[in-house]
Amino acid sequence: MRESFEVTSSTGRYCVTSGIGLLADVIAENPGMVVVIDARLEKYLPAGVSRKMSIDAIEANKSLEHMPETIIGLRQQGVDRTSHLLAIGGGVIQDIVTFCASIYMRGIPWTYMPTTLLGMADSCIGGKSSVNVQGFKNLVGNFHPPSAVLIDMEFVGSLDPEQVVGGLFEAVKICYARGNEEFQEFLLDASGGALAAPDLQRVVMRALRAKKWFIEIDEFDQKERLLLNFGHTFGHALEAGTSFGISHGIAVGIGMLVAQKYAGRKKWLSAIGEERSAQLRMYIHGLLARCGPEFFSSRSPVDLNLVLAKFDNDKKHRRDFYRVVAPRGDGALELLSEPRNEAVRLEIAAEYESVLGDIGWRYHRAAPRKNAA
C-alpha cells in the first residue's frame, strides 16, 4: 500500500511516499533524471536509464576531498541548472548528493530514494548532510532538502540483519525522543518481531512522522531537534574509536545504552523513568541478539582510550562542558552540559565498560590522563 505525508522546510514542502515499486515508476515517469546510485545497487536499476553515475558508498567517499570528483562526474553527465538528480542509496549516498546538489551551480533539485532501513526510517527527511574532512567525521555539512522522498520497500530485501537492526535503533530513538506515548505505540508496532516489509513500512512511517515534528519545529538544529542526538555522541565515539568496525545504527543503539547508564549513575530518573528506560534497554538488547551470538564476541577488543579521545573531540561539546543527551525524571530526554573534567571522563569510561560487558564485547580500559584536572 502506498502512503504519503508532507514535510515543510524553509525551502518549501516535499512529499514522502512509501510503498512497493516506486523505483520503476519514477524512472518511467522521469526519463531525463540523472541517477546517482550506490554502485552495489546498480543491478536494481530498470533498463532505459541513460544518464547515471555510480559511487562506492564507503565512508571515505563522503569527504570534502572527494566532492570534486563527484561534481566533475555530474558535469560529465551534462548536469546543468535545469537538471534534476535522483539519488538511490543509504546515508553515504544521501550525504554526498545533498552536499553536491546544494553547491552544484549554487543548487539544483534532487529526489531521494533511501535504500537502507536507517535511511528510510530516519535520515531521509531533514535535509542535513554530514561530510568528513581529513579524517574528522562530519566536520562540515549543510541543509538542502530533496524535492521528494520515495521509499521503495523492495530495497529491504537487499539488507542484512545488522542493517535492519541499525535502522530500528534510529527508529526507536526518534519515537522515544518524541515522548512516552509515541514510544509505547512504537513498541506495539514493532513487538511482533517479524521484520517483513509491511511491518517495516508501518514502523518506518511512524518514525518519520515523529521525526517530522522535530524537523518542522526546529529545522536548523537549534533546540528540539538536538534531542535526536540521543545515543549519538556516545555512539559516534565508539564508531570512530573502533575505526568504523560497527555500523552507525548499531553504534547508536549501544550509545543509547551508555547514555542510560550515565543517567542511572547520576540518579536522574524517577521510578517511572527507570521503568521506561528498562523498556528501551530490553528492546535494544533484543535487537542486538538478532545480529547473532558472535556478533560482538568475535571482534577485537575495544580500546577505550581511543573511544574516549573521539568522545572528547566531538564537535558538539563546549570548551568547559560535555554536551550529552540523556533521559531524566520520567524518562524525557534532555540536552545536558556536564563538566569537562577528568572525573566525568572516567565516569563515562565506566559506563562504556559496563555496556560492553553486558553485550559481550571485550575492551581495554581507559588510562587516567596525566596532568588532568
Place this chain on the structure above:
Amino acid sequence: MRESFEVTSSTGRYCVTSGIGLLADVIAENPGMVVVIDARLEKYLPAGVSRKMSIDAIEANKSLEHMPETIIGLRQQGVDRTSHLLAIGGGVIQDIVTFCASIYMRGIPWTYMPTTLLGMADSCIGGKSSVNVQGFKNLVGNFHPPSAVLIDMEFVGSLDPEQVVGGLFEAVKICYARGNEEFQEFLLDASGGALAAPDLQRVVMRALRAKKWFIEIDEFDQKERLLLNFGHTFGHALEAGTSFGISHGIAVGIGMLVAQKYAGRKKWLSAIGEERSAQLRMYIHGLLARCGPEFFSSRSPVDLNLVLAKFDNDKKHRRDFYRVVAPRGDGALELLSEPRNEAVRLEIAAEYESVLGDIGWRYHRAAPRKNAA
C-alpha cells in the same frame, strides 16, 4: 562619515556600514572573533588579534580542492559552533569564507570587511559564493550572507588604479541595470573624476543600495538579479580565455562593451537606447584610459578561439541557446536567448574583435568550427 543601511535575506537581516576606522573598532569590540585575512593585508591588522588565519588571495585557492585546507585551518584555530568569523579581503577571501562558514559544522556566522572596490561596491552584499572545481570556474557555490558588512574606506589606499577601475565597472553596471534614473545619478556622482575616499564612499553606497533592490526582490538568482550578469558572460570568457591575465572588474567593463556591440548589430536599440548606450560606453572608455596607455597594447594578443571556447562553456547557457544580458529598446537590460549555432558564434567573435580593436588589444581571429551547423 559613517553611513548604514539594512539588507533583508532569507536568513535574516544584516547591516551594511561604511566609513573610516571600522577595522580597529570591530577588533576592539570583538576580541574573540577569528580573523580570516588576505595574506597581503595582514599588516593592516591592529595588535591584539589572537586568532587569525591568513590566506593567499589567489584564484587557485578559491577551489573546492583547497577548501579542506581552510576548514582544517579553522579547526586548528579552535573554531566551533559558537564562533564568529571576520573575513577581511576581496572577492577570493569572500568566496572562501562564505563557502567555508556555510558548511563548517553546518554553518557559523561571519562578518565581512571587503577591501577591494569591487567587493565594497558590489559583491559584499548578496551572500553568494563562487568556487572553482578542477579548473571549471565558479562551477559550485552557495548562499550564506554575512551577519554584517563593514566597509572601511581606508583600504582604498591599498588599491592600484586597475582595481579602482574594476570596482567602478561593477558599480556602474549595477546602477545601469537598475534603470536610467539611477544610471544618470551615478554618472553625476562619478563625474568629478576624483577618486578619493569620500567620493568613492558615495559611489559605493549608491551602487550597494541599487544592488539591495535586486537581491531583496530575487535573492536566489531566478529573475531580476540575473540582469546583474550584464558584461559577465562575455567578460568571464575573456578572463578565462586569457588565463586570467586581466582582473574580473576590467573584464566586466570590456564585456559590457561587447554586449553593447551585439545589441547594436541586432538593431535592438531605439535612438534613446543608443544615446544611453553611448553614455555608458564613454564612461567605460574613460576609465580604461586611467589604467595607462600601454595597459592593453603591451599584452600578448588575445586568442579568440580560446575566448569563444570559454564563452561556449559558460554554465548559464542552455543546450540550444546562448543566454546573454544586453540592452534593448530604450536601453533597459534583458536576459536574452540567442540560438546556439555557428552563425551567432561568429557574430560574437566579430563583436570581440571590434571591442579589442577599440581598446588597442591585439588578437588572433577565431576560426570557424569544422562541421558546425
